[in-house]
Structure formats: structure tokens, C-alpha cells
Amino acid sequence: MSLFNTLVPSFTRETPSRASGAGPAVRPAYEIKETDEAYGLTVFLPGVAKEGLELTAESTELRIVGRRGWQQPAGWTAIYRESAPASFELVLAHDNAIDADKIVAELKDGVLRASLPKAAALKPRKIAVN
């Protein structure tokens, strides 16, 4: 068995989306727009309150975890379901292109809007010619 595990480690490893330990997670719908100064990120997180939202900026990764604040109360029976009770997780990889200190984020009515300013090195620079 150990030989088998060495050859095919996927049977014992964790799936990447569950690695954060928050149980099953779905990827939310999101949009990214770009201007010269910044990236504008819109993530749709219905049912996520401010308390359940985690925004982590690392050097090459931006991780957004949203946990739904609402739980099905006892006594409620689900007749028909289309949404998943799972939390949201979105991991965006970038090439250290974002100035993590200047990220501005706002969560309103289940929509997270974040402004991710580009790192100074990436902004277009005008060079004066003598």
C-alpha cells in the first residue's frame, strides 16, 4: 500500500479547494476590471455578512473566504434547493502585482467590491526625454 501511495499520492492528499479547513467551498462568481491604476474586483457572495468574510493578501495570492451567516433554523424543512450551503472560497494568484497595503474593500448586500492598487513597478511611467 505504501508503494501505491508513493506512486499515486492523490488518493491520500487533500483536494486543493478544501485545504483551508473550512469544509466544502464553492467558487463565487466574480469579475475583474483593470485600469491603469488598479484592478477592480467584484465578488458575489450572497448571504455572507461582514463577520463571515476573510480577505487575505499574500505576496502572490489573494484569498477570499466567505462563510454564510444564515443557517437553516431547526424546524425548517428544505423542499427544494438550488443553492449550496457551502462557504465561498476564491483564490486569485498574481505576480506580486498588487500593493497589499492599499487594498480597499467594501461588502454591501452580498457583493464585495475591492480596489486592488497595482504595485508601483507595474504602473505605466512616463520617461522624460532630454
Place this chain on the structure above:
Amino acid sequence: MRLVRYTYPSYRSLATLPAGLARSPWSGLESEIDRLFESALGDFTTVPSTRFPVDLYEDKNNTYVRAELPGFNRDDINVEVVDGYLNLTAARKAPTVPATDSAQAEGQAAPALSLSRSIGIPEDVQADKVSAAYENGVLTVTLPKREEAKPKKVTVAVK
């Protein structure tokens, strides 16, 4: 004769690593398959933007409809009960005044959008007592059941 498995030379195989630290020959393939599944299933799991997910719940007194409608104003959400159907309409107008606050300055103001959905509801609903609440982008409509539809408990004395 010795059998040696051929590994495609990469920086990992060129560097001398102790056997325990060497990566499995599958790991590259693995991450490639993960990436493929993530992109294929990722598109599959996100709901198309014109259809919003709706859940139906029930308890003793009410039927509940929960609809995920992130990013709407309360005024732009319309809830109607017509002939045994619950019509949910949400509309967003294109912004006429450019947004000034910092998070919206990056040209990411929401575009105009109109969504609607009609859900068949049970017949025993008191249509005049329907109420709705909108919180964190989720609309909850409470549809009270008629008295006669509620489960009745009759205690019968046993002689």
C-alpha cells in the same frame, strides 16, 4: 540488468535531492488535472447570471422562499403573488452619475441588469400576509399557511 525509469529532466531531477524529498512523478500531472477540473467545474458551478438560485423551505406555519440576489437595492426588488405563483423581479439601472467613492472609482459600477423568476407556491398560502426581507444579498419571502392547512393536533381521551 538494471531497470531505470526514465524521468524527463527538469531542475528537480538535475539537482541532487534525498530520496524522501524528491517529488512524485505524478505531481505535475496532478496539478494539471486539478487545474483542468477547476476551470471546467468552476464554470459549471457558477450560476448563469440571468438565473438566480432559489431555495424553498417549510415549517409548521410558513413556507419560505430564499433567493440569492446579491447587489440590489431594496426598492428595486419586486415580490408579487399572482394565481399561485410567486414572481420575483429585481432590476438594476445603469448608474447615471459616476460613482465617487474609492471602491467604485475603478469603473466597476454595476451594469444595468434585470432578473425575474416565477415560482409555483402551494395553494394553502395566505396571499395577503406575505412578507419579504432582504439581508446580505439574500431575499427571504415568508408565505404564511392558511389555518386549515396547518397540522392540527387533537387529543382524544381514551376511555
